[in-house]
Amino acid sequence: MKIAIGIDIGATNTKIILATEEGRVLQDLQIRTLSAARSGPDRVDELLIKNVRDFLNDEKTKAAISGADIVGIGIGVAGLIDRKNGKIIKSPNIASVDGLPIREIFEKEFSLPVVIENDANAYAYGEKWVGAGMQKNNFIVLTLGTGLGGGHIYNGELYEGPFEIGHVIIEPKGRFCPCGSHGCLESYASGRAIIDRAITSLESGVKSSLADCCDGNYYKITPEIVFHKALDGDNLSREIFREVGHYLGIGISNMINIFSLEAVIIGGGLIGAWDLFIEELTKEAFKRSFKPYVSNIEILKSTMAKDAGSIGAAGLLFRKLSVNRGVLN
Numbered sequence: 001m002k003i004a005i006g007i008d009i010g011a012t013n014t015k016i017i018l019a020t021e022e023g024r025v026l027q028d029l030q031i032r033t034l035s036a037a038r039s040g041p042d043r044v045d046e047l048l049i050k051n052v053r054d055f056l057n058d059e060k061t062k063a064a065i066s067g068a069d070i071v072g073i074g075i076g077v078a079g080l081i082d083r084k085n086g087k088i089i090k091s092p093n094i095a096s097v098d099g100l101p102i103r104e105i106f107e108k109e110f111s112l113p114v115v116i117e118n119d120a121n122a123y124a125y126g127e128k129w130v131g132a133g134m135q136k137n138n139f140i141v142l143t144l145g146t147g148l149g150g151g152h153i154y155n156g157e158l159y160e161g162p163f164e165i166g167h168v169i170i171e172p173k174g175r176f177c178p179c180g181s182h183g184c185l186e187s188y189a190s191g192r193a194i195i196d197r198a199i200t201s202l203e204s205g206v207k208s209s210l211a212d213c214c215d216g217n218y219y220k221i222t223p224e225i226v227f228h229k230a231l232d233g234d235n236l237s238r239e240i241f242r243e244v245g246h247y248l249g250i251g252i253s254n255m256i257n258i259f260s261l262e263a264v265i266i267g268g269g270l271i272g273a274w275d276l277f278i279e280e281l282t283k284e285a286f287k288r289s290f291k292p293y294v295s296n297i298e299i300l301k302s303t304m305a306k307d308a309g310s311i312g313a314a315g316l317l318f319r320k321l322s323v324n325r326g327v328l329n
């Protein structure tokens with residue numbers, strides 16, 4: 001049996017898995033990314049390597065992979081990457097990894113082939129490999145989490161581009177975005193946007209049971225709190241999620257009009273709130289798209305939630321090995 005190590009380095013958490021060639025996860029581990037990053041600028045990769053080593057040496061892991069061959073490592077990382085040279089160019093949310101030659105470091109350390117990819121692209125590939133997009137060849141994936149990422153599967157293959165759907169402009173004079181622009185989709189449809197919208201509304205005096213949370217300090221509101229208040233029937237919280245759907249729908253309609261899509265798959269950490277935004281999203285997306293394009297498009301919920309990134313990273317490693325084999329033969 002051949003297995004690959006899949007690593008998804010996110011802004012908050014890093015997930016490490018072992019996956020078979022069929023995309024079955026044998027063992028997994030989640031660690032905090034920030035605790036690694038805080039330990040010093042030149043320690044991030046070392047701590048990641050230590051965690052991978054500890055994971056591989058764990059008795060449970062050893063039992064799960066007994067007799068199997070580890071054939072390589074796939075790494076997805078939140079940030080801009082240089083595929084050719086295997087480097088992280090810039091990661092806005094992870095301290096001290098900019099310029100890190102992560103592929104070379106892992107190749108040397110583990111004597112295995114390594115492939116790196118942007119985390120949202122790896123997530124999209126995971127959906128194609130073993131997720132909601134298995135039977136589709138042309139679709140986009142949106143990852144709704146702290147930020148808003150995305151990837152594009154075109155003719156069955158991952159489009160190796162930036163696909164920064166979180167930074168398409170949906171309000172020309174809209175909210176400031178940390179990328180430096182204004183009115184980006186991520187500023188209206190992401191965990192960060194949900195928090196901002198809740199706090200701004202409470203500051204302006206909107207009545208909501210959100211005001212009672214966090215011992216009265218509503219600056220500590222999280223998207224999860226807004227989600228639970230929405231389920232309890234709080235109007236502001238429900239409106240915030242409806243608004244997320246509204247803006248996602250606008251963003252998606254732009255993608256439908258550009259690409260030839262069979263599906264739009266939505267995943268990420270906030271996918272549990274699906275029922276609170278999907279109606280508005282679908283209405284808005286289809287209302288604004290060219291009608292001949294929408295008749296066959298399905299809007300699908302990710303079946304893999306948070307794990308698509310690490311599974312997709314492992315899948316990309318297997319993909320790379322099979323392509324290389326083809327060339328050599």
Ligand SMILES: [Zn+2]
Nearest residue numbers: 167177179184
């Ligand atoms: Zn932006």
